[in-house]
Amino acid sequence: MERCDYIEPLLGAYQDGELPPAQAAVVQEHLSKCEICSETLLDFAVLGHQLREAIVVPSLAGFSEAVMNCLPEPSHMPGALSRLLEGLRQRWIPALALLSSATAAAALAVVFLAPAPAHVHNVAVAQTSAPIAPAAQPSEIAEADDGFNRDETFISRLETKDPSVAVWSEPNNKTTVIWLPDENSGDY
Amino acid sequence: MRTRAITESLNRGAGIGVVLLLLLASGAVAQQGVGSVEVKINSVLAADTNKGCDASLREIRHHLERLFHFSTYHLVRHEDRRTSFGKVVEFDLPGGRILQIQPLGMDGDMIQMELTLFQGDQPLMMTDFKIMNGGVLLVGGPRYEQGALIISIEPVAHAASPIQAAPISKPEP
Numbered sequence: 001m002e003r004c005d006y007i008e009p010l011l012g013a014y015q016d017g018e019l020p021p022a023q024a025a026v027v028q029e030h031l032s033k034c035e036i037c038s039e040t041l042l043d044f045a046v047l048g049h050q051l052r053e054a055i056v057v058p059s060l061a062g063f064s065e066a067v068m069n070c071l072p073e074p075s076h077m078p079g080a081l082s083r084l085l086e087g088l089r090q091r092w093i094p095a096l097a098l099l100s101s102a103t104a105a106a107a108l109a110v111v112f113l114a115p116a117p118a119h120v121h122n123v124a125v126a127q128t129s130a131p132i133a134p135a136a137q138p139s140e141i142a143e144a145d146d147g148f149n150r151d152e153t154f155i156s157r158l159e160t161k162d163p164s165v166a167v168w169s170e171p172n173n174k175t176t177v178i179w180l181p182d183e184n185s186g187d188y
Numbered sequence: 189m190r191t192r193a194i195t196e197s198l199n200r201g202a203g204i205g206v207v208l209l210l211l212l213a214s215g216a217v218a219q220q221g222v223g224s225v226e227v228k229i230n231s232v233l234a235a236d237t238n239k240g241c242d243a244s245l246r247e248i249r250h251h252l253e254r255l256f257h258f259s260t261y262h263l264v265r266h267e268d269r270r271t272s273f274g275k276v277v278e279f280d281l282p283g284g285r286i287l288q289i290q291p292l293g294m295d296g297d298m299i300q301m302e303l304t305l306f307q308g309d310q311p312l313m314m315t316d317f318k319i320m321n322g323g324v325l326l327v328g329g330p331r332y333e334q335g336a337l338i339i340s341i342e343p344v345a346h347a348a349s350p351i352q353a354a355p356i357s358k359p360e361p
Contacts, residue, residue: 153325154298157316165313168255174320175251180305180313180329 004030007037015044152176224272225291225299228342229279231265234258234328235335248340251324258335270346281339283332284308291343297321299343321345 007030013019014027031038088095152169153176166179230248239260241249252261264282271277271291279287286306293300298318305313305327312330319325321344328338 153320153323154318155315156318157314159314161310161312170251170255174323175255175326176317176319176323177255177326177328178313178315180327182330 004034004037007031007034008040011037011041011044015041015048223294224270224346226268226270226344226346227277227279227289227291228340228344229265229267229269229281229287230263230340230342231281232338232340233260233262233264233282233333233335234338235260235262235333237334248324251326251340252338255326256328256338260335261338264337281337283337285312285337287339287341289341289343291345292316294345299345301343303327303341305339319343 007027010019010023010027014024017024019027031041152171152174155167155176155178158165158167158178160180162181162183164181166181167177168179169176230245232245232248232252234252234256236258237260239262241252241261242263244263244266245252245261249261252258267279269277269279271289273291273293276288276290279289281287284307286308288304288306290302291299292302295318297320299321300318301316303313303315303317303325304311313327317325322342325341326338327341329336
């Protein structure tokens with residue numbers, strides 16, 4: 001038989017059903033033979049019962065209403081303003097569509113109506129990557145400059161069978177030359 | 189119900205956007221499509237045969253002499269045609285060459301054009317360009333007879349209503 005000083009600390013856990021089965025069996029066997037420990041266990045049970053009765057559990061009835069009552073009251077806007085805000089909220093999609101349309105229209109206007117970029121000047125594009133060769137009078141080849149002279153011809157695309165085509169301008173006379181070389185010669 | 193209202197709003201907004209875009213596009217097209225273009229073509233044989241410059245080339249003589257160093261400039265053919273924007277006008281040039289020109293529109297006082305030069309049915313050159321109204325584009329080479337053929341292209345845009353492409357002067361022999 002186990003000693004009472006070994007069993008007594010286990011009585012609380014035994015009362016709450018928290019002991020492993022083997023240990024609970026030892027305690028139960030000891031209780032069947034020890035009146036002191038049995039009375040102690042009974043005291044624990046009475047004490048537990050009295051403690052549970054002493055605790056006052058508040059009622060949760062009406063809890064949610066109480067919480068809602070603690071929240072600030074929503075502001076009451078004038079009817080017209082409220083309707084206006086609601087209308088705006090309902091119309092945000094078409095407003096967004098209108099904004100997108102206006103943006104697209106502005107982009108198209110820039111593309112169609114804006115003048116040619118000032119820094120682009122006599123761009124020659126051959127079908128191959130060969131450079132454009134200088135012409136018979138290199139001194140009169142128009143140099144690309146940063147300013148776009150509106151009197152000069154603006155070539156945006158130039159495709160030729162022979163890539164060694166020459167392009168130059170005589171801005172004073174509003175004249176531009178495209179010179180096609182002789183086939184297989186490369187001369188002008 | 190709410191979804192339907194949103195859909196209707198969206199349709200209304202998209203409709204307005206489409207109308208705006210159509211208005212803008214029609215304005216752009218209208219700006220591009222006004223008037224007609226007269227295209228003057230001179231086909232000049234340039235060579236080093238010391239025969240000087242033809243009197244008929246007096247209008248472009250200074251252009252030729254400033255830009256090239258040939259000693260002879262002979263007008264082989266002259267042709268004027270009037271066409272409208274968007275329509276191709278075709279010129280038969282000496283040596284079996286064919287020149288196709290399509291005025292595309294105006295950008296301020298510049299004429300936007302597309303030009304294709306053929307040798308027979310073989311394209312020699314294709315180009316897109318903007319040229320000052322009344323400006324001159326010279327397309328020279330390759331070799332032709334004893335020298336080179338220089339094609340002078342002078343487009344002049346008119347504000348009048350578009351006219352069907354038609355010759356307004358006979359080619360010179």
